[in-house]
Amino acid sequence: MPDPIESPPLEGVVADQRIRHLTRRSFVTGGVAALAGLGAWRWLGSATPEDGVPWPLRRLLGLNQSLVEGIGMPRGLAPTFSAESIRGASRINGLVGLSHEVDGSSWQLTVQHENRGIVQSIPLRDVQALPRLELVTEFKCVEGWSEVMQFSGIRFLDFVTHFRLATRSGRTPDPAGNAQDLFHYVYLATPDEAYYVGLDIASALHPQTLLSDTINGVPLSRAHGAPLRLYLAVKYGFKSLKRVGLVRFTDARPADYWAGRGYDWYAGL
Numbered sequence: 001m002p003d004p005i006e007s008p009p010l011e012g013v014v015a016d017q018r019i020r021h022l023t024r025r026s027f028v029t030g031g032v033a034a035l036a037g038l039g040a041w042r043w044l045g046s047a048t049p050e051d052g053v054p055w056p057l058r059r060l061l062g063l064n065q066s067l068v069e070g071i072g073m074p075r076g077l078a079p080t081f082s083a084e085s086i087r088g089a090s091r092i093n094g095l096v097g098l099s100h101e102v103d104g105s106s107w108q109l110t111v112q113h114e115n116r117g118i119v120q121s122i123p124l125r126d127v128q129a130l131p132r133l134e135l136v137t138e139f140k141c142v143e144g145w146s147e148v149m150q151f152s153g154i155r156f157l158d159f160v161t162h163f164r165l166a167t168r169s170g171r172t173p174d175p176a177g178n179a180q181d182l183f184h185y186v187y188l189a190t191p192d193e194a195y196y197v198g199l200d201i202a203s204a205l206h207p208q209t210l211l212s213d214t215i216n217g218v219p220l221s222r223a224h225g226a227p228l229r230l231y232l233a234v235k236y237g238f239k240s241l242k243r244v245g246l247v248r249f250t251d252a253r254p255a256d257y258w259a260g261r262g263y264d265w266y267a268g269l
């Protein structure tokens with residue numbers, strides 16, 4: 001799949017255009033199904049309709065379309081599972097940047113935008129006040145194991161929308177209306193930057209990308225990334241940064257801990 005900046009080979013472009021044409025309808029349908037799977041209908045029902053469609057759904061449809069047309073290729077949605085598919089204790093892998101316990105009650109996210117002096121500090125509790133969702137998907141480690149797990153938390157998309165992040169103008173991000181205003185990438189790291197990931201903005205704003213504070217219904221342990229971690233259903237596990245401390249929006253493709261050690265930077269499923 002092409003990066004937003006590196007151009008794909010010509011045959012790829014032609015094929016992409018055909019795929020765009022063929023998949024728009026099924027992709028939109030998938031988005032609606034995912035919302036149902038995520039138990040968002042009650043929230044949808046309480047929202048004011050726009051063009052006869054409740055607005056969160058309209059926004060999701062718009063986002064899907066802009067992923068298709070502008071800021072990146074669609075990833076589709078990762079399959080979701082019933083809660084019965086979750087088995088017992090969840091596996092732990094990788095402890096870089098997690099050597100000590102931290103105090104979740106005073107946790108803050110440091111947020112930066114390239115070429116902007118202002119550094120924002122966003123308290124964890126303000127993030128946790130946003131609407132929540134639960135996602136049961138298959139977590140896949142590139143080393144060859146996978147496990148059905150439930151993550152719950154806040155969509156990264158809702159986080160950037162609420163706090164007006166990820167845009168050059170400082171306005172509310174609108175992937176459907178003005179994708180050019182979005183930075184191309186986001187870099188996220190532990191506070192000490194011992195572990196770090198780089199994401200293209202389309203993957204970061206994917207509806208199954210979460211800032212999560214629980215796994216399988218239990219608050220995150222230190223080893224799982226307390227007090228707040230990233231979870232991307234459409235990427236290999238090494239992109240799901242545990243213990244998010246720093247978030248930086250940028251146009252230069254960010255460094256990535258495991259990509260720097262030989263794995264694919266994109267790591268999409």
Ligand SMILES: Nc1nc2c(c(=O)[nH]1)N[C@H]1C(S)=C(S)[C@@H](COP(=O)(O)O)O[C@H]1N2
Nearest residue numbers: 091092093094095096141195237238240242
């Ligand atoms: N801070 C931090 N995040 C990390 C890692 C790490 O070593 N440090 N390892 C990654 C890898 S390789 C995987 S597979 C997942 C594992 O997440 P889990 O331990 O919650 O199963 O976390 C990812 N995020």
Ligand SMILES: [Mo]
Nearest residue numbers: 141142237238
């Ligand atoms: Mo991994």
